[in-house]
Amino acid sequence: MLLGWVESPGYPTGYLPHASLNWSRCAHKGHTISIKLIHLDMEDSQDCENDAIKVFSNGNLISVLCGKREFEELQSTVNPLLVSSPGGCLSLTFHSDYSNTKRHTGFRGFYTDQDFDECKDDPDHGCTQFCHNYIGGYHCSCRHGYYLDVDKHTCTVSCTxxxxxxxxxxxxxxSWPAPYAENTNCQYTLSVEATLQLELHFYEDFDVEESPDGQCIDALRIETSSGILGPFCGHTPPPSPFLTHSHRVQIRFTSDGFGTNKGFSLRFSTRDKVCPAVVASHSTVTPQQPESQKGETVTVTCDLGYFLHTPGTQALTSQYVAMCQNTGVWIPNYACEPVDCGFLDIPKDGILQLVGSDNPHTQYKDQIQFNCTSKYYTLEGDDLYTCSANGEWVSAGGQTEMPKCIEVCGKPENQPAGAGRILGGQNANMGEIPWHLLIKAPNRGGASLINDRWAVTAAHVVETAEETSLSLYGGLIDGRTTSTMTNVVVMDSERIIIHPDYIKGIPLAQRTNFDNDIALIRLSSRVNLGPNILPICLPNVNRGLLDTEQGTVSGWGKTESRTEGRLVTSALLKYAHIGVYPLRVCKNTPYTHxxxxxxxxxxxxxxxxxxxxDSCQQDSGGPFVLPMLTGGSETYHLTGIVSWGPPCEDRQYKGYYTKVASYVDWIKETIEATEK
Structure with a gap:
């Protein structure tokens, strides 16, 4: 039904308590449903909570009514709201409560399904010029000289x-010189012989709409094979003559739906092609001139930090000669690309790392920064590197080699408070002598950790194990707990290197010469450094020893039993402070038994x-360090290695030590050669 009445039950004699009505109608496409109430007499209540009419459009509540309204009020304020959306549905519900103090007649309204006038009632109909309404829809049309675009709403002009x-x-x-049409999208195509270029001459009367902040609202663009020039707008035309350096040009002009600007006018012509002043980006040419004629040559030099890769060669060069062709192009024409220093081969030990990203930018002038991930290492070298023009990473100090994370040495976190004799002397606490390692077999002795992969000991301790493997124990003070304590670090040797001038093969009981009694031990894996296992520093090569200079010796060797008065192997790491004897005392060596x-x-x-x-048997290979361990903030150095001496039973208290300063160069050279 296109029209009809909707009214309350019992109208006009009155509705009963608990009365109800549900009504709904939907409009055709391009139509609307409306209700015009001609009578309304219902019980009045706050918010119409007793008796009420509720009207919905597409399920959304648009009006709630009750009480009594005069016809004029219904016409002016109520009925204009009771309309569906185009093609939508309108529904109405009525209900009364259980009682009324007096009888009310109810309501009556007339509904109609009618055409919706999009041109009049819909401001977003989209027609840019004329809008024509018809039953169920509308149609756009244009003024003379315009045509309707494919969107069926926009009027534009044919200007291609x-x-x-x-x-x-x-x-x-x-429409030049009259104002140009709105919604234009013009494209002018020019094309001539490849040996010619098009040149544009703009007239000064240039007027293309722009915004107050200088942005182009309407725009002129010039497209050539090398790119898009523009947009141009305002009152200043492009420079004339405008050399396109191309034999194919497209001129595009676009405008929006508003404005009264005049536009532009130009004359095009041709001339022989010339080559532009720039051959390649990021480069300079010699000689420099605004343009070059056919047959002229220039030398192209890439800017600092850029290079060209010429076909057929792997060499990186930065200069070549180019010749201007009659087609206006330079031959050859190689691109200057930025130098790429590439990714650095960072050790996979996780100690040296890049700050920030693991995948940094690696081109010219890019920067990377390093740090060490552990406090037990310090960065050796500069931390900031820049990709240089020659393709190398260079530090601020001019270094090209990568920095290294070097172990912090000779800095125990726990310092001893005092010391006694190894022969019944002072017991060490955990972490006081963190570089001291224990060797239990084949000969009991000690060693000193000098970095996270190497240890040093006396040659005679490891002589019989040179061709095999041995275990070293660190991070402990009780030598009996090497297999039970969770904090013990067990290190296996990968290689034992005895000093080449040490005389091997002589039984200890018959040996009279312990010269060059030193050996290096390469561990099979990197040691995880911590407060209980840290390296000791090597001494300065030129550092001499002063008479009576006080140092500290430590070991798990023989000590005096407090109960039996005899020498027994110490279960705990002990240390003592001893002094360096004068040379004349040292030269007075004992006899062998x-x-x-x-x-x-x-x-x-x-x-x-x-x-x-004194040091004693089974302390061999252990460290003698300077200065004396005092609990201060000094840095300690491995000055000596326990080597030999008179029997401890003789109570001469004079031990002989390998002077480490004599072997620092050998230690460093051997480690460097082995690590290559």
């Missing part, structure tokens, strides 16, 4: 022209001790 083959002519915006010969003393040794204090 193909002027290919013409060597001269005129182009202007639509087996050969009855005096032991040999060389410049590669020194001796040290103190009344009641």
């Amino acid at each position: 022209q193909d002027l290919s083959g013409l060597h001269h002519g005129d182009i202007s915006s639509p 087996t050969t009855k010969k005096r032991m040999t003393f060389t410049n590669n040794m020194f001796c040290a001790g103190a009344p009641g204090k």
Whole structure:
């Protein structure tokens, strides 16, 4: 039904309590449903909570009514709201409560399905010029000289022209010199022989709409094979003559739906092609001139930090010669590309790392920064590197080699408070001597950790294990708990390197010469450094020893039993502070018990001790460090390695040590050669 009445139950005699009504109608496409109430007499209540009419459009509540309204009020304020959306549905519900103080007649309304006038009632109909309404829809049309675009709403003008083959002519915006049409999308195509270029001459009367902040609202663009020039707008035309350096040009002009600007006008012509002043980006040419004629040559030099890769060669060069062709192009024409320093081969040990990203930019002038991930390492070298023009990463200090994370050495976190004799001397606490390692077999002795992969000991301790493997224990003070304590670090040797000048193969009982008693041990894996296992520093090569200079010796060797008065192997790491003896005392060497010969003393040794204090059997290979461990903030150096001495039973308290300063160069050279 296109029309009809809707009214309350019992109208006009009155509705009963608990009365109800549900009504709904839907409009055709392009139509609306409306209700015009001609009578309304219902019980009045706050918010119409007793008796009420509710009207919905597409399910959305648009009106709630109750009480009594005069016809004029219904016409002016109520009925205009009771309309569906185009093609939508209108529904109405009525209900009364259980009682009324008096009888009310109810309501009556007339509904109609009618055409919706999009041109009049819909401001967003989209027609840019004329809108024509018809039953169920609408139609757009245009003024004379315009045509309706494919969207069926926009009126535009036909201004696309193909002027290919013409060597001269005129182009202007639509309706020139009158204001150009709105919603224009003009495209003018020019094309001539490849040896010619098109040149544009703009007339000064240039007027294309722009915004107050200088942005183009309408725009002129010039497209050539090398790119798009523009947009151009305002009152200043492009420079004339405008050399396109191309034999194919497209001129595009677009406008919006508003404005009264005049537009543009130009004359096009041709001339022989010339080559532009710039051959390639990021480069300079010699000689420099605004343009070049056919046959002229220039030298192209890439800017600093850029290079060109010429076909057929792997060499990186930055200069070449180019010749201008009659087609206006330079031959050859190689691109200058930025130098790429590439990704650095960062060790996979996780200690040295890049700050920020693992995949940094690697081109010219890009920067990377390094740091060490552990506090037990310090960065050796500069931390900031820049990609240089020659393709190398260079630090601020001019270094090209990568920095390294070097172990912090000789800095125990726990410092001893005092010391006694190894022979019944002071027990060490955990972390006080973190570089001291224990060797239990094949010979009991000690070693010193000098970095996270290497240890140093006496040659005679590891002589019989040179061709095999041995275990070293760190991070402990009780030598009996190497297999039970969770904090013990077990290190296996990968290689044992005895000093080449050490005389091997002589039983210890018959040996009279311990010269060059030093050996290096390469561990099979990197040690995880911590407060209980840290390296000791190597001494300065030129550092001499002063008479009576005080140092500290440590070990798990023989010590005096407090109960039995005899020498027993110490279960705990002990240390003692002893002094360096004068050279004349050291040269007075003891006799051996087996050969009855005096032991040999060389410049590669020194001796040290103190009344009641000495190293002893099974302390061999352990460290003698300077300065004396005092609990201060000093840096400690491995000055000596326990090597030999008179029997501890003789109570001479004079031990002989390998002078490490004599072997620093050998240690560093051996490690460097092995790590390559």
